[in-house]
Amino acid sequence: MGVMTRWLDPDEQRTWRAFLAASRALMDTLDRELQRDAGMPHAYYEILVRLSEAPGRRLRMSELADLTGSSRSRLSHAAARLEAAGWIRREDCPTDRRGQIAALTDDGFAVLAAAAPGHVEGVRRHLFDALSPAQVDQLRRISETLVAHLTG
């Protein structure tokens, strides 16, 4: 406070607005496609993906929250819906009586398997097909830098 604001110069302004527009358009498009084709928002899809990759297809709620970059509250609400849909099941954790374990059901796995090809195709079409290999590499480095910076 009291320090003069470091305003964005025209190039930074342009970069920031382009980034905003691009990430919003990309996410909105993928979210809409997933909702239409699989009946779930992208956030829920991600939860199922993470569970499907975990040993035993099950994870502690808090670990799942970290992996999906979501708040505990958000994950709790989402888990309630996913459980109501029969796609996951919640179990008590044997080593910590506070803990809960989210487990992907067979139905959940089937829904995920049905949704995956279309979604991956969408990611490819809307993101990777538009960029050169060099740009993909740049985007990876930039993104990893940002993640480290934001969570560090």
Added chain:
Amino acid sequence: MGVMTRWLDPDEQRTWRAFLAASRALMDTLDRELQRDAGMPHAYYEILVRLSEAPGRRLRMSELADLTGSSRSRLSHAAARLEAAGWIRREDCPTDRRGQIAALTDDGFAVLAAAAPGHVEGVRRHLFDALSPAQVDQLRRISETLVAHLTG
């Protein structure tokens, strides 16, 4: 359909997940800061910014929707809230009787002026400070390519 899915290779997978994590973390952080410091979500801030830059500080609703990359419905709901807060005003369009014009009020401009320095500082800290000038340039090109690809 019927065509084999072009799955993501490990590098693409890594890029996609890093991009997801980075853009989500960045947006969440800025949204939270803006909500805390200015009492509005980032989407509303953007609406006020676009209005403040328009001639006469007023824009047609549909043009405002395009500029902010939002649906008409979303903008309508947002405008209702912004009007209730006294930050914008809606006027009839003289040339098209279906049209509405959103006009930034003096209160709205003052709120924006108060919020801007903190927000710009956040964008700088969380985004630009983390990247090299070359990366900023890369990010601009990538983002502009994506926008063109997604809206083309």
Added chain:
DNA sequence: GCGATTTAGTTGAGCATTCAACCACTATCG
């Protein structure tokens, strides 16, 4: 001109997310 189609914008219902408050259990430290 006049009916059919588009375009501008709003509305309401349903869903997802946030924030703060909360309970239950665990870990820490005197």
Added chain:
DNA sequence: CGATAGTGGTTGAATGCTCAACTAAATCGC
């Protein structure tokens, strides 16, 4: 051991977004 602080997770209220349906006005086509 016992008090205190911290962690894991859930809940409810409030807010914002999406989708589909709708009104009203402009435009198109003949």
